[in-house]
Each structure stands twice: as C-alpha cells, then as structure tokens.
Amino acid sequence: SQTIHQWPATLVQPVGSPLSLECTVEGTSNPNLYWYRQAAGRGLQLLFYSVGIGQISSEVPQNLSASRPQDRQFILSSKKLLLSDSGFYLCAWSVGGGLDTQYFGPGTRLTVL
C-alpha cells in the first residue's frame, strides 16, 4: 500500500530564516506530487505540482520554491520566510496519468515569528 510522509510535523521559524520541508511517498512509482497551504478560513491553496523529476509548476507567485530531486521526493523551500508564510503545509500525491484523486500527508504546521 502507498504511504506519504512529511517532516517535520511542527516548525517554528523566525522571519527571514530559510525553510525546507520534505515529503516522500512509498509504494508507488512516478506519482504526481503537490504542495498545498491551508490557512484558517481560506481553504486549500495549491502552491506547486509536479508530474515528474525536475518538473515543477507554480500556481501562486511567492517567495517559496519547490524541487523534485527524486521520483518520490518533493521539497518545499524558501530562502527568507515572511510572517505570511505561516500555515499548515500539506503534501499530496496522485497516480501519474490516471485518476486525479489526491491523497494527503499528515502536514507540517509552520509558525513564522
């Protein structure tokens, strides 16, 4: 069966510090991968998605970036965090080239102070 991992679970960072969140998927090959941010009252906001290694599409211009160095690894980064980057970050995967049902990881709660 497929599993998706995210770490860390919780993170508190000062404004201006860098960020690196990691997501890995097990039990499937060539998945589509997604990064979302969930803020209170604003629903799920798609940040990036990837259909293959090195292929990243950005949905929202911001100071975040994403990379996919391996087939089942997806990384969300920032060089300098802003207060507005606080939120609940979710990684998700779906079957590559198949149904668009997405399966979510446990999330990372980021607080920028």
Next chain:
Amino acid sequence: QKEVEQDPGPLSVPEGAIVSLNCTYSNSAFQYFMWYRQYSRKGPELLMYTYSSGNKEDGRFTAQVDKSSKYISLFIRDSQPSDSATYLCAMTHNSGGSNYKLTFGKGTLLTVNP
C-alpha cells in the same frame, strides 16, 4: 462567482442524527467529485469518490451528485462523535491527461455531540 461554494458552518448535531453536507459549483465541466474528511491538525483523508451524476453509498456515508443543478451532497447516517471533523468537497474535470488539479471547497466544520 467562486468555482466551488461550501457553507463553512459550524454545524452541530446530536449523536445519531442524519447530517447533510453540500457544495455547489459553477463549472459545468466538472465530472469527478470527492469528499475529504479532515480531523483537527491532520491531513485530509479521502472519504468518497464519485463520477458524474448519481449516488454512491459506503456504510453510513452516501455521496450524491446532481450535475443538472451543479450540486453535490454528502449524507452521514447515524452520526457519531468520531465523525466530528471538517468535510471538504473537491472536484475536477479530467481524468489524467493534462489536468492534475482539484478544486476544493473551503470545508464545513461538523461537531457531533454525544
């Protein structure tokens, strides 16, 4: 008009009640519909998946799609305190191909009181 509208609630019901959660949408091309359940501080988990119009039942849960009205529903029978969560609807208009994105509602917060 937003693509997907969902009443945020909160919705509070007694244990054993029948719960109805709803979403409306504006894009008539949507044909795949999902419901996710999200417990506090957890990632959303897929609850139901339906294609086009009709009903789908899974235990105490029934998903209903009315494409003519652009309206989807999730019914929970014999609701339990463990059903207390936020319920998100989601939809898309392609299977595979070039569309990989889901459009989500903002979620309805449900509390089932013992």
